[in-house]
Amino acid sequence: MVKSIQDTTTLHNGVKMPWVGLGVYKAEEGEEVIRAVKAAISAGYRSIDTASLYQNEEGVGKAIKECGVPREELFITTKVWNTDQGYDSTLTAFEESRKKLDLDYVDLYLVHWPVKEKYKETWRALEKLYKDGKVKAIGVSNFQIHHLEDIMADCEIKPMVNQVECHPQLSQKELLAFCKENDIQLEAWRPLLKGEILNDPVLTKIAEQHQKSVAQVTLRWHLQNGIVVIPKSVNENRIKENGALFDFELSPDEMRQIDALNINKRNGQDPDNFKF
Ligand SMILES: NC(=O)c1ccc[n+]([C@@H]2O[C@H](COP(=O)([O-])OP(=O)(O)OC[C@H]3O[C@@H](n4cnc5c(N)ncnc54)[C@H](OP(=O)(O)O)[C@@H]3O)[C@@H](O)[C@H]2O)c1
Numbered sequence: 001m002v003k004s005i006q007d008t009t010t011l012h013n014g015v016k017m018p019w020v021g022l023g024v025y026k027a028e029e030g031e032e033v034i035r036a037v038k039a040a041i042s043a044g045y046r047s048i049d050t051a052s053l054y055q056n057e058e059g060v061g062k063a064i065k066e067c068g069v070p071r072e073e074l075f076i077t078t079k080v081w082n083t084d085q086g087y088d089s090t091l092t093a094f095e096e097s098r099k100k101l102d103l104d105y106v107d108l109y110l111v112h113w114p115v116k117e118k119y120k121e122t123w124r125a126l127e128k129l130y131k132d133g134k135v136k137a138i139g140v141s142n143f144q145i146h147h148l149e150d151i152m153a154d155c156e157i158k159p160m161v162n163q164v165e166c167h168p169q170l171s172q173k174e175l176l177a178f179c180k181e182n183d184i185q186l187e188a189w190r191p192l193l194k195g196e197i198l199n200d201p202v203l204t205k206i207a208e209q210h211q212k213s214v215a216q217v218t219l220r221w222h223l224q225n226g227i228v229v230i231p232k233s234v235n236e237n238r239i240k241e242n243g244a245l246f247d248f249e250l251s252p253d254e255m256r257q258i259d260a261l262n263i264n265k266r267n268g269q270d271p272d273n274f275k276f
Pocket of ligand 1: 022023024025026049050112141142163164188189190191192193194195198213215216230231232233234235238239241242268
């Protein structure tokens with residue numbers, strides 16, 4: 001089991017990816033994102049999840065430069081946005097992200113959404129970036145089982161990660177099992193349901209029993225299911241709280257109680273029918 005915030009899962013190409021990272025969606029470019037990333041790194045986080053869509057790659061890059069932790073100890077993810085999908089446009093978009101981040105390489109580059117008719121070409125571009133050594137690992141986001149099957153049918157390199165919406169109301173058990181069978185690491189976005197599950201009575205009771213917060217119990221549930229988490233916060237105390245997950249363990253019965261909260265309810269868009 002995961003024992004510290006710097007523990008890693010090993011992707012199918014041997015690259016080590018931290019189990020816990022900081023998400024920075026909606027963290028404002030400039031001071032806000034810089035402070036959040038630095039606070040996370042001081043609290044022991046080594047992984048940061050951004051995207052070109054978030055428009056804060058420059059701030060993330062600045063915080064990385066100034067944080068005092070060597071680049072090679074950090075794990076930086078960014079993503080190609082939907083309007084940039086396609087082979088050449090993905091290569092161009094990657095270069096723009098890399099420059100904004102001011103990095104020689106990115107640790108994980110993801111296809112943000114499975115844009116129909118485009119994602120296979122986009123994937124070929126990611127394979128090239130990987131073979132050229134510009135990214136250490138490549139993966140997808142918001143891919144359902146059928147998208148993964150489609151890509152794996154004729155790819156050269158199989159995705160190493162699939163980052164999807166996942167939380168107690170959308171536990172993604174079928175997708176998780178498929179990913180485990182195929183050696184693809186599942187990663188949860190919106191792991192705290194944007195804070196909307198923090199008053200749930202089942203989670204609250206379990207949290208009280210462990211003298212932990214509901215956020216900590218929820219994140220621990222993800223980790224014990226074998227899922228990487230990237231909770232977002234721009235608040236130093238909550239950043240610390242979300243990284244303090246390693247001095248307690250949920251029992252099999254508590255895991256089952258949280259699993260039972262699943263209602264297959266999405267908070268974000270449906271990967272089979274999205275509007276951007
Ligand atoms: N691939 C994709 O399509 C996709 C889509 C969405 C998100 N993501 C990634 O996943 C990351 C996380 O998802 P998310 O940002 O949507 O939602 P989230 O992490 O589930 O929730 C973030 C919200 O919860 C609050 N919060 C965080 N920790 C808390 C705590 N301990 N107690 C109380 N409130 C807390 C935050 O507020 P404060 O900041 O004020 O603390 C923020 O409003 C994103 O930042 C992004 O990196 C990816």
